[in-house]
Amino acid sequence: MDKINPWNLFTKRLLFLFFLQTIFIAPVIAQNYDLTEIISIENSHINREKIKYLHLDLLMEKDGRIYIVADSEVMDGFNGQSIPFILEIHNLSPDNQIDVSIQGGANGDFHSYVELERDFLDLENTFPDLAKVYDIGDSLESRNIYALKISDNVLNDEDEAEALFLGCHHAREWISVEVPYLFGKYLLENYHQDVSIKNIVDQSEIWIVPLVNPDGLEYSIHYYRYWRKNRRDNGDGTYGVDLNRNYGYQWGYDNNGSSPNTGSETYRGTAPFSEPESLAIRDLFAQHHFLSLISYHSYGGVILYPWGYTFQSPDQDALLKDLASNMSQQMQTVNGTFYSFGQASGSLYTTNGDTTDWSFGIYGIPSFTIELPPPSSQLGEFFNAEEDIQPIFQENLKAALFLIEWAIQNKPSPKDSQEKILKKPRSNVTNTLKKYQ
């Protein structure tokens, strides 16, 4: 066995040092000459003529300005041609900065919080007449909970059917972010191409909150893939409240449908709406008259409707069953995937304090939990392959459109609405409205 000569090792380290210097210093210096900025110029005829043959990297036209990715050479050229421009990247707040050079992240094609924020703002910028992003509340770790509103005259609160789509109450269910996000994107991108989509968007106000639990999702991406709850420090060494057991209808009904133990995966929290994330959804409801709700989860390939807390059938069992059945049929036509359906307590397991029991119990609206694929544990549990995102979205698209159409057709008349407002909510809902940004 050869003896290790420390002097040889040391010499090698020195040689390595000089090798590293050669390799690394050059790129560092080179990077300084390759800076690009997003700039904008006035969208005037003169400017358009001036830049016509410059082969610029045009980003978009918005609010009377043309946005361009420009390096120092382009900016020097603009100065030479007396084209006034604004450095737009510096006008964006740090949270809103779009890193145009980098996509993906550790979680592949699935969205992280930052990616969703960026893509939502991108949709709003691209479709300013149809899409508006709202911050409906902050998570425990001060992340924004975003809602995307889609409608014609999106800035106005019109007397139209309102439908709500929620995702990612549970952090590890990454696919539940993608389906509602892609649904919003689909509506916007097809508004001008597809008359049926235009009709739906024109007659309704569609609200999409794909990431109810941003803190949990970030923890799931960066530290523990199977994290489920939010990031509440329970003070006893355990973390997290199950947001889908924290809503205020029959909260804590029993210890089977939720748990009083802080370490449990279904820990319901110290009180109904003890968590800012569920509170944000409650406040959103208090400001709107939603006529339908889908809350996306995984896994199972199941459509569930209230009640979850009891095996008793709800008042409107027939309606809920009919809607679920119709949605399931619509979904099966896409890829042949069958989503079974039924009352939540009977189909899966009892749950109390969940979103749909609350929205149905308090507001009386058809409310569905859709457990997205895979259908079984053996086929991936809370994992979905990146290439399965689109097929799963496509089969859920039809169900979502179907439910919005139902909401449009069943929107109460103004008189009925007035009566409904007077009647609702059925139980205590505080009116501490959160002001939108």
Place this chain on the structure above:
Amino acid sequence: MKISKFFGLLLSIFSLLFSLPRPAFSQLVLGQYEDEAPLQTWNTFGITTAASLSRGGTSFTLSDDNAVSLSNPALLAKLPKFTLTFSGSYRATTLNKYGIVNTGAYSSSQNSAFKVYSGDFAGISFNIRGWAFSLSMGVQENYIRPEVNWDFEFAGQLYYSITYSQTGILLNYNFSLAKKITNGIALGLGLNLIQGTYKKHLEEQWTQADQTISDDKAHDFYGFYINGGIVFDILKNFTVAAVVRSPYKKNADSESLYRFFDSTVGTDIQIDSSETSIYHQPLMIGLGLQSNILQNLIVAADASFLNWANYKVHYFGEILRRDFKDVFRFNAGLEFRNKYPLFNTIVDVPLRLGVIYDPQPMINPNSYYFCYTLGVGIHLSKVHLDVGYISGREYGSGFALAFRRIFLTFNYVIGQTI
């Protein structure tokens, strides 16, 4: 008689070191379980060796060994003609929060005991005709953490197991140059390359169902920064210094792989990603002073500013939030320089002590560490051996976390300190 006094003194010092109240060791970094979280303080400025560490970490004005190239390269101009330095340490600590541990997924009833022996620094320096230069390498950060292995068995059968491991190290390669401008002023400049690795592996197995999920993250770090300094002997017994470390990008080629595998039906879902990560390290500037207030007593103090408010992380291309604030760190120490006869020669036996006020950059919890340090050296004509001890305690979080570390530094010198 004098020799026995000398050894008596040494014995007393080491007895003191090991009889100090043993703190409940824990991780210095509170709730910072991100990949880049350091094993102890965030505020590293150079690589500490025993002499400077035991003097309260003061390293801007006193040239103990060639590790000064990382804190104030101007001090190289005060070193002897040739120095060769090796330094290592023993660190005993327990960790509270890291990775999945005590952050939600896996909790421990007590802190995890952790011991690390490491070679920290090696360097050589030459000081010829007013010019000095050095080459060195050192360990800037250690990412190793205690492993987690936990099994759930029922009725003699294994149902579930979880494994978590994390390893990694960040090395700093330095080339420094210093020039004595006048009799009282010296300037120094250091070029630094950093290089390192980080690997994290998490695996859960449901053995009855033959299912495994795993999460792997890996980073290959690289980066470059400059440090510099000036030292000015204002009076014969009074010296001041100013130092700076440039902000820099700690880049990483990062890879991630999530995997679900079910062997019963062959389901194998993999989500992999390769991106660049960037950790924008902060600007650091510092001021130091030292004075011989008595013939054999030196007082030294350093103050450092760390621009953590501008700290940014691009993790796999995404900007991640880090709520950090700027901090000022203060170091102060004393050094008694004594001479004792030993084996027909006279040896220098510096005795050192000091304190460190080390606020951490996290806004929440708003915490700082107060550390005390002790140390002793035996300096023969060409061989210097120094031992240093640090014990730190945290205030502000309510957890009263603490750590301790012992340093041993060997220094071979030719010539006299200038």
